[in-house]
Amino acid sequence: MDTIAAIATPAGYGGIAVIRVSGTKALDICSRSFAPRRRRPLDCSDDRRVVLGEVRRGSQTIDRCVASLFLGPNSYTGENVVELACHGSPFVASHVLDTLLENGARLAEPGEFTRRAFENGKLDLVQAEAVLDLILAHGEQSARLALSQLSGQLSRRIEGFQQELITAVAEIQAFLEFPDEDLSTETPQALLTRLKTTSKGIEELLETYDEGRQIQQGYSCVLVGDVNVGKSTLANALLGAERSIVTPLPGTTRDLVESRLKLQGISVLLYDTAGLRNSECPVEAEGVRRTLGAVSSADLAILVIDAAAKDPGWEDRLLFEKATQPKQHCIVAWNKVDLRHDPPPGEFLGIPVVPVSALTGTGLEELRHQIKKILLTQHTSSGERLLLSNTRQKNALQRAHKAMARAMEILPSRGDYELAVEDLQVALTEFGRVLGKVTPDEILDQVFSRFCIGK
Numbered sequence: 059m060d061t062i063a064a065i066a067t068p069a070g071y072g073g074i075a076v077i078r079v080s081g082t083k084a085l086d087i088c089s090r091s092f093a094p095r096r097r098r099p100l101d102c103s104d105d106r107r108v109v110l111g112e113v114r115r116g117s118q119t120i121d122r123c124v125a126s127l128f129l130g131p132n133s134y135t136g137e138n139v140v141e142l143a144c145h146g147s148p149f150v151a152s153h154v155l156d157t158l159l160e161n162g163a164r165l166a167e168p169g170e171f172t173r174r175a176f177e178n179g180k181l182d183l184v185q186a187e188a189v190l191d192l193i194l195a196h197g198e199q200s201a202r203l204a205l206s207q208l209s210g211q212l213s214r215r216i217e218g219f220q221q222e223l224i225t226a227v228a229e230i231q232a233f234l235e236f237p238d239e240d241l242s243t244e245t246p247q248a249l250l251t252r253l254k255t256t257s258k259g260i261e262e263l264l265e266t267y268d269e270g271r272q273i274q275q276g277y278s279c280v281l282v283g284d285v286n287v288g289k290s291t292l293a294n295a296l297l298g299a300e301r302s303i304v305t306p307l308p309g310t311t312r313d314l315v316e317s318r319l320k321l322q323g324i325s326v327l328l329y330d331t332a333g334l335r336n337s338e339c340p341v342e343a344e345g346v347r348r349t350l351g352a353v354s355s356a357d358l359a360i361l362v363i364d365a366a367a368k369d370p371g372w373e374d375r376l377l378f379e380k381a382t383q384p385k386q387h388c389i390v391a392w393n394k395v396d397l398r399h400d401p402p403p404g405e406f407l408g409i410p411v412v413p414v415s416a417l418t419g420t421g422l423e424e425l426r427h428q429i430k431k432i433l434l435t436q437h438t439s440s441g442e443r444l445l446l447s448n449t450r451q452k453n454a455l456q457r458a459h460k461a462m463a464r465a466m467e468i469l470p471s472r473g474d475y476e477l478a479v480e481d482l483q484v485a486l487t488e489f490g491r492v493l494g495k496v497t498p499d500e501i502l503d504q505v506f507s508r509f510c511i512g513k
């Protein structure tokens with residue numbers, strides 16, 4: 059297999075850049091490119107050591123670097139790995155990479171290091187997918203979730219289901235082949251009860267998917283309301299950045315403006331939207347259509363009301379009721395309180411009201427607090443519960459669950475044991491797919507192509 063190399067750190071300027079090399083010739087290629095200061099070339103005795111030296115291309119010194127050597131199988135990929143840490147200029151890093159390529163390495167494809175780790179049995183597919191999720195984690199919760207999956211907790215759970223099924227299949231097959239000998243330790247009823255328990259376990263895991271997915275992708279929160287009520291001003295104030303255009307003209311925002319808002323460990327996709335009103339203008343009408351779509355799928359809708367309006371909220375009422383789903387979580391941001399001094403209502407349309415001024419910042423802390431509270435109470439998770447968050451894994455588990463249900467329907471009538479085994483085998487194949495044990499190449503290509511080069 060080729061020895062691969064790539065820059066593992068992000069593009070751009072930084073303190074250091076790391077160039078990773080993996081494969082049987084890693085040591086050889088690096089010895090040709092890297093001259094240790096101590097004069098003795100890199101060799102196996104440098105395993106798990108760092109060595110200072112220079113990367114040279116012909117007679118030219120490219121940079122002073124530190125080489126770290128990890129001999130296989132005790133490395134990330136399971137192969138020999140050398141990591142060269144050079145100064146963090148993109149120009150220097152690509153010069154170092156070119157030197158390694160000239161000396162026999164091939165440029166790695168996206169995710170190829172992790173794919174090799176998977177192929178060498180260092181990670182299963184669930185863990186490999188968790189590596190990507192961890193790289194892409196945008197908040198404390200999503201990072202914790204990815205890390206728990208990377209540690210193998212989820213894989214062990216799925217292996218547990220797999221093991222139960224293997225035992226069941228073995229029992230049934232023994233019975234089918236030697237029906238006269240009493241090899242079975244279990245009665246058919248006991249077997250069925252055990253399968254039911256496993257099936258219940260899968261169901262419980264599948265039920266965690268929505269929460270896991272939400273944690274991984276972040277919650278969504280939409281600011282909605284009539285034109286000119288201050289949605290964009292409020293979005294900018296929450297973000298601490300001038301993301302949306304604000305003007306005194308009604309109908310300023312025409313499109314969905316998406317931003318990522320961090321609320322102490324939780325990550326929220328915040329949408330500023332076009333104000334809800336009937337408009338002849340096709341651009342604005344399309345904006346309103348998009349607003350309604352965003353509201354219906356949001357985890358939280360914040361109805362922004364202009365407290366300074368002559369009759370605040372009267373018109374918004376119909377619009378908002380039309381836009382939201384019956385059980386949707388909502389808060390009212392009673393905005394522009396700096397312009398109106400009579401006390402705000404405690405609730406509006408039965409929705410709790412938070413008085414704010416997007417302009418002066420009054421009430422923003424309370425609004426942030428309420429947003430976080432509502433989003434976090436949508437789930438009952440203790441924080442450390444095992445969660446499913448990957449769609450590919452969920453779909454395969456669902457297929458396994460269905461196949462098991464079919465088997466459990468067939469089992470009680472003894473004559474159909476063979477058919478039941480077929481269904482249990484289908485379920486076993488699906489478990490194998492989740493963990494990457496029987497996964498077709500196209501699926502693996504799809505999984506690993508989502509990674510960046512260098513990982």
Ligand SMILES: Nc1nc2c(ncn2[C@@H]2O[C@H](COP(=O)(O)OP(=O)(O)OP(=O)(O)O)[C@@H](O)[C@H]2O)c(=O)[nH]1
Nearest residue numbers: 285286287288289290291309310311333394416417
């Ligand atoms: N006094 C005061 N003015 C505000 C406040 N929030 C927004 N405004 C003003 O209200 C006007 C409209 O603000 P925007 O944030 O553009 O309102 P919007 O709801 O996004 O409006 P559209 O995009 O047209 O739907 C601007 O002149 C803002 O400066 C506030 O809390 N107090």
Ligand SMILES: [Mg+2]
Nearest residue numbers: 289290310311
């Ligand atoms: Mg706006």
